[in-house]
Amino acid sequence: MHDLPELTRSELAARLNALRLAQRSQPMPDWSMRAARLMTLQRLIVENRAALIAAVNQDFGQRPAQETELLELVPVLAGIEHALKQGKRWMRLRRRAVGWRLWPASGWQMPQPRGVIGIVVPWNYPLFLSLGPLTGALAAGNRVMIKLSESSPAVFALMHKLIGDYFSPDEVVVYGGKVEEARAFVSLPFDQILFTGSTDVGRSVMTAAAGNLTPVVLELGGKSPALILDECDFEQAVSRILYGKLVNGGQTCVAPDYVLLPAGRETDFIAVARRWAERLYPAFPRDFASMATASQFKRMQTIHDEALTLGALAHGLLPTANADAVTRFFPPFVYTGVPDESRLLSEELFGPLLPLVPYQTLDEALDWINDRPHPLALYVFTRSRRAARQVLQRTHAGGVTINDTLLHIAAAELPFGGVGASGMGAYHGKDGFDAMSHLKPVLRQGPIRALDWLAPPYGAQFDRLVKWLTR
Known part of the structure; x- marks a missing residue:
């Protein structure tokens, strides 16, 4: 067929x-x-x-x-x-x-x-x-x-x-x-x-x-960041990042690709993420998309294994779920201690892998984003309109959703597009x-036109009119 x-x-x-x-x-x-x-x-x-x-x-x-x-x-x-x-x-x-x-x-x-x-x-x-x-x-x-x-x-x-x-x-x-x-x-x-x-x-x-x-x-595509600020609703932020990351098995061009969060909140993030993963997928892999091709599954496994080899820690969000090359199901992981040179932080992931990147100050977080190619999407979680405006003004992204993920692409009157890479x-x-x-x-001219007074032969009239036009 x-x-x-x-x-x-x-x-x-x-x-x-x-x-x-x-x-x-x-x-x-x-x-x-x-x-x-x-x-x-x-x-x-x-x-x-x-x-x-x-x-x-x-x-x-x-x-x-x-x-x-x-x-x-x-x-x-x-x-x-x-x-x-x-x-x-x-x-x-x-x-x-x-x-x-x-x-x-x-x-x-x-x-x-x-x-x-x-x-x-x-x-x-x-x-x-x-x-x-x-x-x-x-x-x-x-x-x-x-x-x-x-x-x-x-x-x-x-x-x-x-x-x-x-x-x-x-x-x-x-x-x-x-x-x-x-x-x-x-x-x-x-x-x-x-x-x-x-x-x-x-x-x-x-x-x-x-x-x-x-x-x-x-x-x-590119690596679309999710930026969590101090004063956001943390539980809500994690749940919405997780949904945006795991829907379609993470195979979404505007999925959150990594999370920038205040240093010290990594353990909190993992705990909330596990709770929400178990709520969303209580009978994994039911309701979860498989990797669409064998090569996509192999790529997930390679990126995961390389991160561990480089010293990152992998935190399974569904502890009883295992990767299965036959069915191409790859369970979701969050990673901490990820070296900058790893593929987790250098390639668009396009799967259920989510590295955490801690930051000390907002300036540091924005520098992290700006030091990398412009992403297709950016997600910022904050209760502060002033902080959101600062992030919008100091970063470039194809599109932005504040306090959620993915939704800007679904709005009929908002354009969907990228910038730079x-x-x-x-x-x-x-x-x-x-x-x-x-x-x-299209320009339509009338039966007379001002230009007629500026045609040759040039002389004093021309000079006066040009001087008036450029006053």
């Missing part, structure tokens, strides 16, 4: 050209057409909810249906609903002042579809990170090619069928394939590429896109519409 034929670069290019020709025949779809496509996407999800959830579970080995529902389908459906309500308004011409010096001209921006968007999707949230960007692309009036991960064969097979059943082949198409096909995909001359994945692969995507001068939106560009809601549109500037 999953062995659909891979396409060569020339075949992919032919599909892209077909989409581009279709777009050229309808370069500015009206709102009724865009809304119809969004409602088609909505219907695809609602009518095939169970099958989509089952396909994700099949690819993972085990992924709780409730997590796929809550973390993937709910936000996508919310995004479609938001686009249906607001999209017609987003399409309107946007008046822009052109300044009195160009009198009597007027100016505006016209949101125009970019054309054909290429969306490259990772394996960890294959529905949210394909159908979410697809929502913005359709609202903006584009055609779309989607490339799913080779690690999501069941999702690919199902999506390939459903997209073919619900959409015309000149509207949206879906591909799978291995690394070679992914390289061929991103080297095509799309009108825009949206890529979600690792920083290293993001560099390769940007290099390939540069050959065609294709604009890119890169949603990458964690990405560039942003989407979701209106920001997604704008990112996948060309906001074309």
Whole structure:
């Protein structure tokens, strides 16, 4: 069922050209057409909810249906609903002042579809990170090619069928394939590429896109810190960090990757974390996602073993739970005494491993964050608005949630994007519409113009007017 034929670069290019020709025949779809496509996407999800959830579970080995529902389908459906309500308004011409010096001209921006968007999707949230960007692309009036991960064969097979059943082949198409096909995909001359994945692969995507001068939106990763300040609600902070870390088995690009906490609170953190882990997962591994691939499981084991070799202490949060290479379940651990050079503190973890980094002063904690590449997300726990404002002003991150984790990515009107090593560009809601549109500037001049008085032959009048214009 999953062995659909891979396409060569020339075949992919032919599909892209077909989409581009279709777009050229309808370069500015009206709102009724865009809304119809969004409602088609909505219907695809609602009518095939169970099958989509089952396909994700099949690819993972085990992924709780409730997590796929809550973390993937709910936000996508919310995004479609938001686009249906607001999209017609987003399409309107946007008046822009052109300044009195160009009198009597007027100016505006016209949101125009970019054309054909290429969306490259990772394996960890294959529905949210394909159908979410697809929502913005359709609202903006584009055609779309989607490339799913080779690690999501069941999702690919199902999506390939459903997209073919619900959409015309000149509207949206879906591909799978291995690394070679992914390289061929991103080297095509799309009108825009949206890529979600690792920083290293993001560099390769940007290099390939540069050959065609294709604009890119890169949603990458990095080590997203959770910063606990002295005066926060400590129990609440630990519980919310733990949920954000362990949902989807930690395989979330905006999961807390390490915790900065006041020195001396490590033992308190471990005690609270154990209590909450046992409350969340009383029958582990029930309700817990397995590592999605054998290589991902092996990576968790290697990082864990290396940390112990370097002298770190591992504190199991579920003492009776053991790692199992056959089922790919890896239990959650918190680490103390972690050397800076360990992979626990130098790589994005993407699993249920959580190092603790103690600090003495807030300045020290902020220096720790700022000495490292800008993260995709930052979480700060504090009761003080002043302290929160200080953290916001002195750090860079793609997005921030205060006193919780993950939630900024679920807000339809907040853009989701990275900064520096964690990405560039942003989407979701209106920001997604704008990112996948060309906001074309237009100036309309009147029957007379001030410039006529500045035309050659130059003389005293010109000098007087320029002096007045630059006063």
